[in-house]
Amino acid sequence: MANNYTIPPKVFKALQTVDINELSTFSPKEIRPILPCLVRMSLISPMDSTKECAEGRKEILTLLSGIEWVNTIVALLSIDFHGLELDVKKEQMLRQKQGSAVTDSVLVQVPNGLALEFERTDSTRRLRLVLYEILMIQSQRGSGETFLKQSDIFDNSVYIPEICDVINIALAELPALLSVQDMAETFLRVSHGPQIICWMVANAPDTFNEVATSLITNADARDEDNGGSRIRAQTLNMLCQMNPSQALAVRAKCVEICRMPALAVTLTLEYTGYDDSFMSGDVVAFVSGLLLGNNQQVRNWFASFLRSRQKQRHRESSVTMQALRDELIHHLQRMTLFSGDNRLPGRYVVQASALLRLYCALRGIAGTKFQEDEITLIVELVTSHPPPSPAGVRFVSLGLCMLIACPSLIAVHEHETKCIEWVRWLVREEAYFESASGVTASFGEMLLLMAIHFHSNQLSAISELVSSTLGMKVPIRHNNMTRMKQIFTQEIFTEQVVTSHAVKVPVTVNLNANITGFLPVHCIHQLLKSRAFTKHKVPIKDWIYRQICSSEPPLHPVLPALVEVYVNSILVPSAKAPMENTNQPIDVEEIRRVFRNTLTHRSEKQGKSASLTAQLLLLYYLLHYEDVRMNLQVGGREKVKSYSTEFLSELPIKYLLQQAQRNQQSFAGLFSPLLRLLATHFPHLSLVDDWIDEEPQPSAREEMSLPTHAAIAEGLSAMSSCPSHTGKLLKKLLVMPATQLWPHVSALVRHFRNTLDPSVPSYVQELYRQVWLKLNTVLPRCLWVMTISVFMHEKSLLPKLTITQENIVLDPLQVLRWDARAFRCAAVLKVLLRVLQASLAASRNQLARHQLDTAAVDCRVSEAEREELRTALVAAQDSC
Incomplete structure (x- = not known):
């Protein structure tokens, strides 16, 4: 014009x-x-x-x-x-x-x-x-x-x-x-x-948005460098110069319908700027939002634009791409200027982290190759020392992952030396950073976990770790990690240093699924899988026990896997070194200490506390330990430790399994393996009838004070003279939680035999049976012993036999020697049959376990003959 x-x-x-x-x-x-x-x-x-x-x-x-x-x-x-x-x-x-x-x-x-x-x-x-x-x-x-x-x-x-x-x-x-x-x-x-x-x-100022939207919508989605697209972009740019307040709205429309990416970048560069304090523009935020946002279509659209412009350096829109890179370099330069004496001020840490993530996205998602001046500035920024704060920990974690995701940063010897010194500084300052910042998941665990993966050559796991930390999927070729692997395994972290350091790392207090990031438990889990602790004879039992005791719901997903690899490291010898030492199992007294107060009355909220998580994990440890021990051929090694049947009978296994079932949202992934192991090794605790008669959870309105021991004894003693009083007492007991009833189990079982009196109404007998079934959900094996002892028919000519769990397992038919009146009382007979069914199942399980644990004394008896004898005994018991 x-x-x-x-x-x-x-x-x-x-x-x-x-x-x-x-x-x-x-x-x-x-x-x-x-x-x-x-x-x-x-x-x-x-x-x-x-x-x-x-x-x-x-x-x-x-x-x-x-x-x-x-x-x-x-x-x-x-x-x-x-x-x-x-x-x-x-x-x-x-x-x-x-x-x-x-x-x-x-x-x-x-x-x-x-x-x-x-x-x-x-x-x-x-x-x-x-x-x-x-x-x-x-x-x-x-x-x-x-x-x-x-x-x-x-x-x-x-x-x-x-x-x-x-x-x-x-x-x-x-x-x-x-x-x-x-x-x-x-x-x-x-x-x-x-x-x-x-x-x-x-x-017609009111038509601005209509015209701008129409021009963007009708733009060519494929070629932005033809004549029509250039004129269209020039027109929109002139419209935005005429109405600057709508420039960012025009940019947003470009992103919304995935058209004219060069115009979106141009508008971002032209209508953002700086002030004296720091960046007032949104260049970093805008490009990061496109590449790291949740909209997959927008991400692919903009990444495709960036990739194509690198291949077409002579095209006009490539000038826009270079202008964007120049602007980001300007941001890097300003950031490094703020880092005097290689120290990054706290007020700039968040912006620096955003800049690092953006460059990772440009490299990993858009495939941008860094220029020399960019590499120099990025290395200078990555190796700066942030203050010990949550933002500083995040910055260091991002920088560490960026060195692995972008191997070109250490291609020059000078840059490599600088990065190695920075990683060594991280190792020295890790404990101070964690204590000063108050962050549970510090970068120390990430360093340790990376070293573990490098030692075990799990490069795919490192790629996943880097991608998870950066918040984006970054393709990393394994051959590009060769130099970084050498740095970690040979110059900074030897395997012995890793194991010695890992066992000294404090456990995570109140570990649960809501704690994100890479924690000490991840490192220990990987070291157990690689058998590093047993190889270097580093004891790990105490650390695992402390971490289990320090866990709370919702269950952290790595804890069950930690228990499994720990059990395998105890029982399964390494294929490379079969004679090496194995880890030590957890002591019986340590386990008892956790279960000591299980059955003392607590409120429902307390029942879901950290101790329940520890008890379930230790129960899973015991059951998995027995499962692996019984399925392994351990010939040629010293006899491994086994947990006695008497000790296992002290644990409220059935009660804990019910708690895991009711709170599956808090103990996800634990109920199913527990149920499988219980059905395999403790079939008498997982009878079908027990699941049918599962105790309903009491509602809040049903909660009331439990009668005293004296009141219970008095009410049960009057079942013949005043059955209505006994019936009211039993109904009151039925609405109580089973753990509240258990302290009174002796009195309740002691008076159970009195229900056989002809003057006791049938409805009292039925209520008593229901109370017994409620008690059967807590410690069923102890209840069976007490019940058999009470109902056993007394023979004056024979010495009185003391009933124990071992006796019941060896002779499950003792139930048939109950008082003859029990066979004529429907309610008591149902209890008798329940105990008989469980005793037979326990006996079969014990016979199989005994046959596996003990070798034949007489060499003339083969294993096949022993199996035939066991089968015959089981058949004889079942036929009675």
Whole structure:
């Protein structure tokens, strides 16, 4: 355009807000583009008839007086627009016909050329000429010709102001025929199109968003470097220069519909800046949001743009890519300037972490290759020393992972030496960082875990660790980690150093699933899997016991796996060194200490406390230990420790399993393996009838004070004389939690035999049976011993036999020697059959365990014969 008719932002804003006072301060040259709008505002009668509106119109007329272009625009408003509208409709229909000649027109006949006619004619004919040319260009939009259309009037910049006046009047007076979005698409195909579109939008400020959205939506999704795309981007950029407040909204629209990424970057760079304190722009935040956001489509769209621009360095949009990199380098330079004496101030740590993540995303997601100046600045930033704070721990963790994710950072010897010294500084300062920052999951565990994975050559696990810490999937080739593996395993962490350091790391207090990050338990788990502790004879039992005791719900997912590998390290010798020492099992007294107060009454909330988690984990340890021990052939080794049946009978296994079942949201992943192991090795504790009769959880309204021991004894003693009193007592006991009833089990079982008295009603007997079943959910094996002892038929001629669990297992048919009256009482008989069924199952299990634990004494007896004898004994017991 010969004259610079760009529209200042202040002019657009004043017209958009109808600020008459502000408009009055502008020169005629500044308001020249918006004259059509001002003329219409001053001449057309408004719907607002207030005094303020009238005064405003007067001020506009005063402003327009003396401007010669106003008369031309007023003349345009005096045209017969109704007749023009009819002709435009006919012209549109003519253009849609197949085979119509280019010179055919309803609007105007042009014998001497458009330019000459436009210069000589009056306002009415000028309007028709412009509309004729616009409709002609619109009809050619779908043709395969060049994007820019030749036009006698649009190609000449001298006519552009008058053309813009005509277009704005036509849009205002013919809204049913002319769409501002279609007009914008049309003007992209003529010379000076961006300027015309800006003038058009300036005279109708409320159409800004419509035009911008239309231009973005119709952009080419594949090629942003063709002529049409460049003109489209130039137009949108000029619109944003005219209306800067909507620049970021235009950028957001580009992202929303995944079009024109170069424009989005350009707008970000142009409409962000700096202040004296720090970055006020959002370049880092914007690009990070695109590459690290949750929208997969946006991520792929922008990453594809970045990758393609690296391959096409000569293309115009590659200039935008380089401008973005220059801006990010400027951020890096400013950040490193703040790091005086290699110390990063605390107020910049979060911004530095965001910058590191962005460069990781550029490398890992967009495939950007770092330039030399970028590598130097990144290494300088990564190896800076942040303060001991949660943000500092996060920064160090990101930097550590970035060194692995971006191996080009240590390709130069100078950079490699600097990074090695930084990692050694991390090792020295890890304990101070953790204590000063208060962060449970510090970078020390990550260092340790990386060293463990490098020693065991688990490079895929390191890739997962890096990706998890960075919060993005970063493809890392294993051969690119060779040098970093040498640094970790040979120069910083030998395997013996790793194991010695790991066992000294404090356990995580109140470990649960809500604690994220990489914890000491992850390191110990990996070292147990690799048998590093047994190889270097480092005892680990006490650490594992302390960590189990320091756990709470919800259960951390690595704890069951930790128990499993610990048991394997105790019982299963290493394939590489079968004669090496194994880890020590947990002592019986240590386990008893955890279970000591299990059955003392606590509230439901306390029952879900940390001690329950420890008890379930130790129960899983015991059951898994016995499972592995019984399934292994341990010949050639010293006899391994086994936990006695008497000790296992002291544990409330069934009660704990029920707690795990009821709180599966807190103990996810533990109930199923516990149930499997229990059904395999303790079938008498997992009878079908027990699951059918499972105790319902008491509601809050059912909770009440438990009767005293004396009151229970008194009520049970009166079952013959006053059965109603006993019935009320038993009903009250039934709504109590089983753990509250257990301290009174002796009195309850002692009086159970009295229900055989003929004077006791059947409903009291049935209530007593239900109370017994409730007690059976706590320590069933102890209850069976007590019940058999009470109901055993007394023979005066024989010495009284003391019933023990061992006796019951060896002779499960002792139940049949109960008082004969028990076989005539339905409620007691059901209890007898339940005890008999469980005793037979326990006996079968004990016989199988005994056969596995003890070898044949007589060498003439083969294992097959021993198995036949065991089967015969079981069959004989079942047939009785």
